[in-house]
Amino acid sequence: MSDSTTERSVSGHVKWFDPARGFGFVVSDEGGADILLHANVLRVFGQSTVADAARITLTVQDTDRGIQAINVLAIEPPETSSGPSLEDLEHLKVTDLDVPLVPSRVKWFDKSKGFGFANIFGDGEDIFVHVEVLRRSGLADLMPGEAIALRVIDGRRGRMAAQVVPWDAAARDTPEFEHVQAEHIDEDA
Template sequence: MTEDKYDVQADGQRVNGTVKWFDPVKGFGFVLSDSGGPDILLHANVLRNFGQSSVADGAGIEVTVQQTTRGMQALVVHAINPPEGAQAAPLADFDDVDPEVMRSAPLEPARVKWFDKAKGFGFANVFGRSEDVFIHVEVLRRSGLADLQPGEALGIRVIDGKRGRMATEVTAWEAALSQS
């Protein structure tokens, strides 16, 4: 789970919901509130303020919303959770790795070197280290994200795996900074 570390209070109501869809190229998407009601507009700038450039369709999300003349809009993202069932599909790269080792790996601040969603992978660099860290698209999905942009700041849990240094989780930048 990715959570904000700042208790940003904005005028509005805190809502739990599910990402209906989000298109980083268009710069927006929509959230369905768990309590029903109209779709909630999620603008890319609101997501970027949380430290992410994308969010996976079906991801759980906690946002502060406000009614505007154009409908309900998200003002602040507080948390992003992986889509239901995201942990169900095994990732062969981690078959031989103890799940406790993955969970206990430190969360480290990093920047995206490049990521190609069509290829299904990319690389990041942890600050202060020269080696690349492999990021699989399935790890993004399990982290509640859909895509990464070059230069984007992240928090990642890294292990030594079948492909060398590999990310097992991707979070907001602020989460890694608070643990380093």
């Protein structure tokens, strides 16, 4: 029987994660057995999905069933692209990501098509969301009705997301976002 009380920090990359199945696996930089990443552990961090190949830092423990993640400490988007390219993002500058986060809700997203749309709270205008933007944001999929935060830019074909941030992460990591989200939620009421 292994010692399930020993916790340690591990860095690695996401091998795969399937939100429909509720789990995935992480490969440690140190090698060894794959690490189970359960959807509940990811949700506590504030995300419902994570992109394949994303860098991740976890607290893990050994159990009778193998190594399991018990806490997500950090996630960084994958370094290389494996999905379809998006011409609007080819010339994206770091300064384009200086626009404020805006609270939004997913209208629909089809991973197999590679895109979907979201709406900013209080505004019916559709904001285009490309799967490559999700990947660059460290996410793999979006669900209809899911609350998110977007950095929106004017693309060649209209308004589009340049970055997608999970709602919980935006509220936790962006001090000014709490004030902004309260304004937009009041407008929707």
